Amino acid sequence: MMKRYAYFYFMKDEPDRIRNVVPDHIKYWEDQQLSQYLGGPFADRRGGLISFAAPHDKEAELLVANDPFVREGLVDNKWVKEWLVERKTTG
Numbered sequence: 001m002m003k004r005y006a007y008f009y010f011m012k013d014e015p016d017r018i019r020n021v022v023p024d025h026i027k028y029w030e031d032q033q034l035s036q037y038l039g040g041p042f043a044d045r046r047g048g049l050i051s052f053a054a055p056h057d058k059e060a061e062l063l064v065a066n067d068p069f070v071r072e073g074l075v076d077n078k079w080v081k082e083w084l085v086e087r088k089t090t091g
Contacts, residue, residue, distance in 0.1 A: 002053040004036060004085055005060040009069065009078040010047035017074060024068040032063065051083060 011018055029039055029050060039050035054060040059086050069075050 002035060002055055003057075003060075004053050004083045005049060005080055007050040007052070007060075007064050007078065007080045008047065009067075009075050010051075011037040011045075011069070012076045014074060017072070018069070021068050021072050021074060028066070028068050029079055034063075057082065 008070065009023070026056075032052075035053040037050070037052045041048040052060075052063070054063065057080075060082075064070060064078065064080050067075075069090065
């Protein structure tokens with residue numbers, strides 16, 4: 001059974017380095033072809049939110065650990081939590 005996760009991340013104040021890694025970050029998450037994937041930056045671009053399905057906590061943590069932002073040391077703070085979605089809307 002797949003679980004849903006929310007990954008919140010907050011970036012270090014290194015805009016030039018971040019800009020250089022953004023394409024790799026986007027490609028990484030798109031290439032995963034994860035079930036129930038949604039993601040994007042916060043409006044102020046100081047971080048973002050990604051939600052996705054994974055079979056267990058270790059797989060979710062591994063996905064986050066391999067995020068290019070994390071690998072390049074650009075994330076100041078992050079957390080991954082299992083998210084219990086109580087209601088889905090359509091449209």
